[in-house]
Amino acid sequence: MNDPKAAPKYEAIGLRILWMLVFALVWQVAQFLLGVLVVVQLIYRLIYGAPNLGLMNVGDSLSQFLAQIGRFGSFHTEQKPWPFADWPAPRAPEGEAAHSVPPAPHPVRDEEPKL
Numbered sequence: 001m002n003d004p005k006a007a008p009k010y011e012a013i014g015l016r017i018l019w020m021l022v023f024a025l026v027w028q029v030a031q032f033l034l035g036v037l038v039v040v041q042l043i044y045r046l047i048y049g050a051p052n053l054g055l056m057n058v059g060d061s062l063s064q065f066l067a068q069i070g071r072f073g074s075f076h077t078e079q080k081p082w083p084f085a086d087w088p089a090p091r092a093p094e095g096e097a098a099h100s101v102p103p104a105p106h107p108v109r110d111e112e113p114k115l
Contacts (some may be wrong), residue, residue: 019080023069026081030069034062044099053098057090064088 041055065088068081079085 020073023073023081027066027069027073030062030066034059034066037062048099050099051096053093053100056093056098060090060093061088064091 037055037059041051041059044052044055065081068079068085068088071077072080082088
């Protein structure tokens, strides 16, 4: 009656259910943060005429993180998302070019300080 092969599988699924519940809560927080980021990016776009590259990169990484949670939760993969895996690297933008600010010129420095 006690099949030793069935016990580890049951323990593994129990642990996976626990992780799925934890990642479901993380999903809610990350989804809210992505929504805030979208609104901030929209406001930035309206003000400057182009999206912010930093926000684009964070948004892409965050959306890939949400996709990792979805793949883990739907049993598509056994790989748990961050912090158990590396944080997803942002991909190259495919849409509108980002707003760029030219670097400020360096001031010319004298060899001796002026008194």
